[in-house]
Amino acid sequence: MTRVVFLLVPQLHLLDLAGPAQVFSSADTFGLGYEAVYVAEHEEVPTAQGVALRAGTQWPALTPDDLIVVPGWRAPALRGTGVLTRATLDRLVAHHAAGGTVASVCAGADALGRAGLLDGRRCTTHHDVQDELARRYPRAHVVRDVLFVTDGRVITSAGIASGIDLALHLVAVRHGAAAAARVAREMVVYARRNGDDRQHSAMLRHRAHLSDAVHQAQDLIDARYTSTVRLADLAAAVGLGERTLTRRFTAATGLTPLRYQQVLRVEHAEHLIGQGATVEAAARSAGFQDARMLRRLRGRAEARQG
Structure with a gap:
C-alpha cells in the first residue's frame, strides 16, 4: 500500500488537488494499492474556488515508497502566498532524504523551493510564475513549456490539469504503462507525458x-x-x-x-x-x-x- 499525502495550503486550487487524488483513487480501485491522506497546518483550509476543506493536522508515518504531493494555490505572485512553517517544509526535506518522492502541482513548486528541494534540480511550474520561480531559486533550472519534470525523486508539474499527467506518470512508472492507460480510460482523459522525456509507450499515445x-x-x-x-x-x-x-x-x-x-x-x-x-x-x-x-x-x- 502506497500512502499519498496531500499537503493542503490555504487558497489551493481544487483541480490541483482533485486531479491527482482521482488518479490514485482510481488506481486503488483497480487493486494497485493507494491510500490518500490529507494534512494541513490548520484543520480548515480555504480554497481559491471558495469551498472550504477539512484536513488532519497530524502527519502519518511515511516510508520511502510513499509520496507527498503539494497542490498549487492561487498565486498571482509567489512571494507572500502559500505560507508554510519551517517545520512543515522540513517534513518535505526529511521524506526526500529518507528515499521518498516529493511532487508539486503549479505554485506548489514554490513550497519545494523554500524547502531547498529545487536547488541544483530541473523543475517547472505554471507559465505565469515561471520567471518568478527562477528568480526566487537561482540554483534551480526552470524548464519551460513542459507538463512536468522529474529530477532526483522531485517531480514538479505545470498548472492545474497537469497534475493529472504527473499522477498518471507516477502510476506508469510504478505499475507500467498499461495500468496508467487503464486509469486514464476510467477518468476519460487523454493520457499525456511531458515533452521533455521520450514517450516510450504507444499504450498511452493511442488512447485519445x-x-x-x-x-x-x-x-x-x-x-x-x-x-x-x-x-x-x-x-x-x-x-x-x-x-x-x-x-x-x-x-x-x-x-x-x-x-x-x-x-x-x-x-x-x-x-x-x-x-x-x-x-x-x-x-x-x-x-x-x-x-x-x-x-x-x-x-x-x-x-x-x-
Whole structure:
C-alpha cells in the first residue's frame, strides 16, 4: 500500500488537488494499492474556488515508497502566498532524504523551493510564475513549456490539469504503462507525458479516443502483445466482426490492430536495446521470431521520421 499525502495550503486550487487524488483513487480501485491522506497546518483550509476543506493536522508515518504531493494555490505572485512553517517544509526535506518522492502541482513548486528541494534540480511550474520561480531559486533550472519534470525523486508539474499527467506518470512508472492507460480510460482523459522525456509507450499515445470496443481490444493487446494475438479472438472478445473492429480500431487510433501490436513490440525492443540488449535478444523478447522483422520495422519508422 502506497500512502499519498496531500499537503493542503490555504487558497489551493481544487483541480490541483482533485486531479491527482482521482488518479490514485482510481488506481486503488483497480487493486494497485493507494491510500490518500490529507494534512494541513490548520484543520480548515480555504480554497481559491471558495469551498472550504477539512484536513488532519497530524502527519502519518511515511516510508520511502510513499509520496507527498503539494497542490498549487492561487498565486498571482509567489512571494507572500502559500505560507508554510519551517517545520512543515522540513517534513518535505526529511521524506526526500529518507528515499521518498516529493511532487508539486503549479505554485506548489514554490513550497519545494523554500524547502531547498529545487536547488541544483530541473523543475517547472505554471507559465505565469515561471520567471518568478527562477528568480526566487537561482540554483534551480526552470524548464519551460513542459507538463512536468522529474529530477532526483522531485517531480514538479505545470498548472492545474497537469497534475493529472504527473499522477498518471507516477502510476506508469510504478505499475507500467498499461495500468496508467487503464486509469486514464476510467477518468476519460487523454493520457499525456511531458515533452521533455521520450514517450516510450504507444499504450498511452493511442488512447485519445472514446471507443469502448477499441479500448477493450487495446487492453487485450496491451496485456499480451509479445504473443500471437489473433484478430478473430479480439473481435469475438469485444463482440464485433473482424472487419468492423479493424475499421473502428483504425479510425480511433490511426493503426490497424496488427500495426498497433507491432508498434508496442518495436518500442519494447527499442527500450531493451537502449538498456544494452542485442538486437537479436531484444527481438525475441518483444515477440519477433527473429531480428529481421524488427530491423525492417525500425527502418520504416526511421524513414517516416526523416
